[in-house]
Amino acid sequence: xxxxxxxxxxxxxxxxxxxxxxxxxxxxxxxxxxGPTCQTVADCxxxxxxSTCAELISHIRRQxxxxxxxxxxxxxxxxxxxxxxxxxxxxxxxxxSEENGFIVEGAxxxxxxxxLIQHSLVKIIPPVKTAEVVGKNLKHxxxxxxxxxxxxxxxxxxxxxxxxxxxxxxxxxxxxxxVRGRMGTLEAIKESVECVLRYLSVDGDGETSDDEKKxxxxxxxxxxxIMIDDGYIELVPPIEDKSDSSSKNHxxxxxxxxxxxxxxxxxxxxxxxxxxxxxxxxxxxxxxLDLGQYKKAFIPGAVWRVNxxxxxxxxxxxxxxxxVAERYSQVQFSGAIVSAALKFTAAKEFSPKYKPTxxxxxxxxxMLEEKTVFTPDDIMDFLPPVVLTELxxxxxxxxxxxxxxLSAMATFVYPPVIDxxxxxxxxxxxxxxxxASRQLLAYLRxxxxxxxxxxxxxxxxxxxxxxxxxxxxxxxxxxxxxxxVPAKDAREILHQLYKSNYISMLYLHQSKQHNPxxxxxxxxxxxxxxxxxxLKNVCRALVNLRLRRQHEAQLGKDWIERAKLAGDTDENDSxxxxxxxxxxxxxxxxxGSERAKLAGDTDENDSxxxxxxxxxxxxxxxxxGSxxxx
Numbered sequence: 001x002x003x004x005x006x007x008x009x010x011x012x013x014x015x016x017x018x019x020x021x022x023x024x025x026x027x028x029x030x031x032x033x034x035g036p037t038c039q040t041v042a043d044c045x046x047x048x049x050x051s052t053c054a055e056l057i058s059h060i061r062r063q064x065x066x067x068x069x070x071x072x073x074x075x076x077x078x079x080x081x082x083x084x085x086x087x088x089x090x091x092x093x094x095x096x097s098e099e100n101g102f103i104v105e106g107a108x109x110x111x112x113x114x115x116l117i118q119h120s121l122v123k124i125i126p127p128v129k130t131a132e133v134v135g136k137n138l139k140h141x142x143x144x145x146x147x148x149x150x151x152x153x154x155x156x157x158x159x160x161x162x163x164x165x166x167x168x169x170x171x172x173x174x175x176x177x178x179v180r181g182r183m184g185t186l187e188a189i190k191e192s193v194e195c196v197l198r199y200l201s202v203d204g205d206g207e208t209s210d211d212e213k214k215x216x217x218x219x220x221x222x223x224x225x226i227m228i229d230d231g232y233i234e235l236v237p238p239i240e241d242k243s244d245s246s247s248k249n250h251x252x253x254x255x256x257x258x259x260x261x262x263x264x265x266x267x268x269x270x271x272x273x274x275x276x277x278x279x280x281x282x283x284x285x286x287x288x289l290d291l292g293q294y295k296k297a298f299i300p301g302a303v304w305r306v307n308x309x310x311x312x313x314x315x316x317x318x319x320x321x322x323x324v325a326e327r328y329s330q331v332q333f334s335g336a337i338v339s340a341a342l343k344f345t346a347a348k349e350f351s352p353k354y355k356p357t358x359x360x361x362x363x364x365x366x367m368l369e370e371k372t373v374f375t376p377d378d379i380m381d382f383l384p385p386v387v388l389t390e391l392x393x394x395x396x397x398x399x400x401x402x403x404x405x406l407s408a409m410a411t412f413v414y415p416p417v418i419d420x421x422x423x424x425x426x427x428x429x430x431x432x433x434x435x436a437s438r439q440l441l442a443y444l445r446x447x448x449x450x451x452x453x454x455x456x457x458x459x460x461x462x463x464x465x466x467x468x469x470x471x472x473x474x475x476x477x478x479x480x481x482x483x484x485v486p487a488k489d490a491r492e493i494l495h496q497l498y499k500s501n502y503i504s505m506l507y508l509h510q511s512k513q514h515n516p517x518x519x520x521x522x523x524x525x526x527x528x529x530x531x532x533x534x535l536k537n538v539c540r541a542l543v544n545l546r547l548r549r550q551h552e553a554q555l556g557k558d559w560i561e562r563a564k565l566a567g568d569t570d571e572n573d574s575x576x577x578x579x580x581x582x583x584x585x586x587x588x589x590x591x592g593s594e595r596a597k598l599a600g601d602t603d604e605n606d607s608x609x610x611x612x613x614x615x616x617x618x619x620x621x622x623x624x625g626s627x628x629x630x
Contacts, residue, residue, distance in 0.1 A: 010547055012036060012101035013063050014043040021539035026149040028546055033152055034115055036101035040064075041112040042121065045144035050125055052139045053113065057106045064102045066095040113142060119181035120305055121145050124239050140239075151308040153542070158311045162232070169216070169223045172196050174232070177306045182236055185298045189220045189285045196220075210280060217284040225297045231350035232314075234307040235299070310350045317342035320440050324409075324417055331408050333387045338409075338417065340382035341435050345372050347382075372437070373421055376402040376430040403430035415443035449534055453502060460485055461493045465502065465525055473506055473522035494523055501533045549591040 015027060023046060031039040044060055045051065051059070096102035103109060116122040123145055127138035155178050163171035172195035177183055183191070193216050197208055208216075227233045289298055317339045325335025348354045348371060376399050380388060391398040403424045410420040416436045424431030446469075454462035460483060467482045468474060474482070480490035497503045506522040 009036075009100045010550075012040040012043045013096070014040055014047055014060065014101075021536045021543060022150075024543050025153075025539045025546075026146060028543055029149055029152040030116075030121070032546065032550065034112075034119070036099060037103055037108060038112045038115055040101040040103060041109060042116060042144055042149070045122065045142065046146070050141045050143040052141055053110060054139070056113070056142070057109050060109055061104050064094050064096075065104050115181075116144075117142075120236075121148055126239055148308060151312065154308075154312070154315075157315065158306065158308070161311060161314065162227075166223050166227060168196055168199065169219050170227060172199070173220065173224055173227065174306055177233065177304065182303050182305045185224075185289065185302055185304065186282065186285055188304060189217065189224060189289075190279075190281055192220050192224075193217055193281050193285075213281060214284050217281055218288060221285065221288050221294065225294065228297055228304070229351060229353050231310045231347055231352070232307055233304050234310075234350070236303040236305050307350055310346055313346035313350075314343060317346065320437070320444070323440065323444055327415070328409065328412055328417065331405055333383075333390070333405065334409055334417075336384055336387045337379070337402070337405060338435060340379040341374055341418075341433070342437070343382045344374055344379045345435065373432050373434050375432055376406065399430045403427075406431065406433050415439045445531070449530060452534055452537075453497075456500075457493065457496060460489070461497060464490065464493055465497065468503060468523055469525040469527075473524045475520065475522060479523060498523075502530055504529060545591055552587055552591065 010028065010031075011024075012027065012031070015024075027039055027043055027046075030042050040060060041056065044056055044063075048055070048059060094102040094104050098108075103112075113122065117124065121144065122142050125141040125143055127140060159171050159175050159178070162174040166173075169192060173188060173192040176191040176195060177188060180191070193213070196216055197213070200208060224233065288294065320342060321335040321337075321339030323335075324338045328334050380398060380402070383391075388398060391401045394401045396404075406418055407420060407424045410418045410433065412418075416439045419434045419436055420431060421434055422432040450462050450466065453465050464479055464483050467479060471482070476491050476494055477487055479494065480487040483490060485493075494503065498505055502525075504524050504526045506524065508520040508522065509518075
């Protein structure tokens with residue numbers, strides 16, 4: 001029987017031998033988005049750690065190069081071309097094809113490294129210069145950013161969030177920045193406008209006029225400025241040498257001074273280059289960027305990228321707010337208030353609007369301690385307009401009502417939501433508060449673990465894990481008594497959970513003979529071990545779903561190419577072909593939906609009818625609450 005997965009390569013020659021699910025997920029994301037060559041370089045950086053370019057090329061050649069007879073290599077090199085226009089004969093030194101990640105050329109490794117740097121997956125570590133090594137040939141080192149590789153699978157979610165908050169222009173801007181990695185100011189505006197124009201040309205019949213293009217350019221510039229101020233787009237920091245004072249005062253030779261001066265005069269500022277373009281969008285963008293109100297935001301020569309940490313913090317604020325709204329529905333707008341507070345905390349960390357200026361070291365330490373502290377006035381700009389209007393219309397005003405809601409949420413214990421730093425009674429700003437993010441995340445994590453165990457092993461297993469987590473080390477008889485199940489069933493479930501690495505066992509001997517019949521077996525839940533097990537299982541499931549979808553897409557690449565040309569030719573040749581194509585699309589859609597559910601990228605409701613029912617349910621709860629208050 002033939003192997004249906006034959007010829008489907010998923011790893012690089014330098015993939016980890018231990019096959020950690022988290023590393024496999026990172027490696028597969030890079031292979032899916034950037035190709036097998038970048039995957040090989042990334043796996044090399046993971047295995048070796050921070051390395052120079054020469055060390056990377058040497059290690060990759062050692063793993064990918066095949067053994068070739070030296071005499072044969074000399075014979076091939078001495079062959080003369082058959083014609084004058086032909087190149088010299090070349091012998092392939094790789095053990096496999098480049099499609100499978102086997103590379104031996106230094107130029108290919110450097111090109112893949114540049115791609116990873118462009119997309120901020122590899123950071124550059126400049127050399128440390130001291131007085132003893134000034135003037136020597138120092139080399140930069142490169143390190144792999146493991147955390148940023150995990151964000152790759154969240155890219156569609158980031159674009160969707162930008163579309164909800166900043167409409168189509170913001171989504172197009174984030175999409176172009178994600179695809180290209182880093183972009184200049186003029187390039188980002190131009191490409192985002194062209195993306196919106198392509199979207200409009202698909203939906204509309206006529207061409208877009210110059211006035212409409214000018215309006216789109218103005219909207220793109222304003223949207224980009226707002227997203228920079230909000231922290232969703234950040235400035236790429238320059239590569240600086242870690243030099244001490246002695247190296248900074250070092251005087252360069254005269255010829256190097258001349259070269260450095262000439263290079264600084266030229267620069268790479270795209271806005272200062274000689275303007276000779278005839279593109280209408282580019283002309284409008286340049287004229288708008290020359291205005292004084294945009295010169296402070298758009299620094300000359302700036303390079304921008306997407307701030308994935310800010311997007312991640314915004315999504316986390318949304319999910320934690322929904323958790324609080326579900327858990328403590330007795331406080332009106334509790335979820336919206338928590339989400340607004342978490343968004344304000346993220347903005348204080350990433351937004352340039354909230355970058356403080358420190359007059360002294362003491363003030364700097366105080367600002368760092370109060371990084372997560374907020375007042376009711378601070379979070380009003382982050383509340384939804386409907387919520388803010390409702391709070392303003394109540395007696396006492398927005399600050400008093402918001403302060404009373406925060407004080408009410410500070411009394412909740414399981415889980416704690418808000419810590420009241422300064423008492424709200426008599427406070428000129430309505431009090432100072434802090435979100436208990438760690439406790440909320442721990443509570444949410446515990447609910448996720450409970451649901452996973454319940455889905456895999458049943459209600460009794462989830463109950464047993466909760467009992468062990470609450471009471472600590474217990475024998476099987478005590479577990480069976482507390483879980484209200486027979487002792488035989490409890491022992492079977494305990495062994496299943498222990499085999500799956502969800503719980504731990506403590507083996508105690510009552511004598512020096514180590515007799516198993518007289519020993520005590522105590523069961524417990526190690527939170528760190530449980531967290532690692534769940535993380536590995538989720539990563540392994542995500543990798544398997546991604547591989548299944550990639551394999552199905554590889555098998556149905558003819559259908560995909562035919563669908564791209566569906567406007568010119570008929571998409572399907574026969575009825576049976578249409579049936580097979582529909583099955584293929586349905587399979588890809590199911591795999592994609594399951595992968596999104598597993599990664600937590602699905603919306604609150606799955607369909608329009610589900611959204612309508614959910615809205616009716618929330619409206620009914622709100623009416624019942626208002627009647628109870630009356």
